[in-house]
Amino acid sequence: MTTVLKAEDLRKQFGELTAVDNVSIEIDDGNITSIIGPNGAGKTTFYNLLTGVLQPTTGSIWLRSGVEDDLADVTDAEPHQVAQAGLSRSYQITNIFEGLTVRENVRVARISHEGTRLDFRSRATGDESVEADVEELLDLTGLTHIADTPCDTLSHGEKRTVEIALALAIEPNVFLMDEPTAGMNPTEVAEIVSLIRELDADLDTTFVVTEHNMDVVTDISDRIVVLAEGAILADGTPEDVLTDERVTEAYLGSDSA
Numbered sequence: 001m002t003t004v005l006k007a008e009d010l011r012k013q014f015g016e017l018t019a020v021d022n023v024s025i026e027i028d029d030g031n032i033t034s035i036i037g038p039n040g041a042g043k044t045t046f047y048n049l050l051t052g053v054l055q056p057t058t059g060s061i062w063l064r065s066g067v068e069d070d071l072a073d074v075t076d077a078e079p080h081q082v083a084q085a086g087l088s089r090s091y092q093i094t095n096i097f098e099g100l101t102v103r104e105n106v107r108v109a110r111i112s113h114e115g116t117r118l119d120f121r122s123r124a125t126g127d128e129s130v131e132a133d134v135e136e137l138l139d140l141t142g143l144t145h146i147a148d149t150p151c152d153t154l155s156h157g158e159k160r161t162v163e164i165a166l167a168l169a170i171e172p173n174v175f176l177m178d179e180p181t182a183g184m185n186p187t188e189v190a191e192i193v194s195l196i197r198e199l200d201a202d203l204d205t206t207f208v209v210t211e212h213n214m215d216v217v218t219d220i221s222d223r224i225v226v227l228a229e230g231a232i233l234a235d236g237t238p239e240d241v242l243t244d245e246r247v248t249e250a251y252l253g254s255d256s257a
């Protein structure tokens, strides 16, 4: 296995509060890793550090853009630079153009990525190649049947799936999924879980998931990392981590589900 994302002694201080407390972690390809923890554990702050939304107080972040690339230091990179370097994130807050159809949204995301590739890698691509990529993304995410539907008429679950397609449009080496099942009904949860499994099997992309629904976490994770009070409390297989008494205590001691 190869390390695709690495944090070294990562720390984020908000005044007196240490939201992320000297976290060191290596994420390997070929695994789905879930990062869980009770409310206020530091998950969102950790994601914001990894994606360049926040700057760490101390520590460093390293990212591998592709199989042939070395780990590169992205500690000081802006969010768009982190995305160009191969780290994509699906937000709980929607970033879809509501007035456009599903296909048009995917096309915009794809063209904007092609634009950055033209700028940064001088690789020319034609319209046909963009259209083929758009259809492939729609197919991969199971959105072809609603490709011509305006996004403002989609269900919540369908919109979350469009967000996944948009995040995949940049061909990420690592995909951070921010609570992929938040606000979904049980049918939508089952559908998104099977989509994540399929994408993991079909793509070289490595998936890292934060998720409050423990059934989903148990279902999809090869590895679970538990954050509590900003630090790593447990790290291992679902069997080991979810039977760890320290993990149960951390959850019981909070108001999280």
Ligand SMILES: Nc1ncnc2c1ncn2[C@@H]1O[C@H](COP(=O)(O)OP(=O)(O)OP(=O)(O)O)[C@@H](O)[C@H]1O
Residues within 6 Å of the ligand: 014, 017, 018, 019, 037, 038, 039, 040, 041, 042, 043, 044, 045, 046
């Ligand atoms: N911008 C900020 N300024 C000050 N404190 C913050 C800021 N962002 C987060 N915090 C604090 O940092 C700690 C970690 O918050 P964070 O949102 O990262 O936790 P979380 O694990 O994502 O929680 P949840 O599961 O409830 O979303 C909390 O005590 C929170 O109040």
